[in-house]
Amino acid sequence: MSTEQDGLTAALRAEYAAVYAYGIVQAYSLAPRQTSAAEFVDAHRAQRDALAAALTATGTTPPAAAAAYNLPTQVTDPTSAAKLAVTAEDECAQAYRVLLADAGDDGDRRLALTGLTGAATRAARWRIALNVTPSTPPFPGSKDQ
Secondary structure: OOHHHHHHHHHHHHHHHHHHHHHHHHHHOOOOHHHHHHHHHHHHHHHHHHHHHHHHHOOOOOOOOOOOOOOOOOOOOHHHHHHHHHHHHHHHHHHHHHHHHHOOOHHHHHHHHHHHHHHHHHHHHHHHHHOOOOOOOOOOOOOOO
16 A cells, blocks of 8 residues: 555544544534534545545545544533544544645645645634634644644
């Protein structure tokens, strides 16, 4: 497997985890955040499908999603749900940042840039909802946030 295929696979796995996390986020969120969470999970599903198609185009069979994922923290209320959403978005941004650096073709670079931009924007919106400053880290996708 090439570095680019590894990056596509890592981003796909991050998207799988984000879709799972957003199921929890939606369950604990109140309106209007519940509406935002539904919109955001749709974006993750679209990215997931695009990544699976990109992997298939390289001749690689996309890995299946796990049946369940370990959450980094316990979710018990709307605030902890929003924090989980930030974590999911940050993890997607990290995966896309690596993919962006390793992408060899324009289509994969566009896919990575779209994913990174979307994840950073959604994370900023959740941080604003949580009243966390700064709402956007200086380098979205970096591990030193």
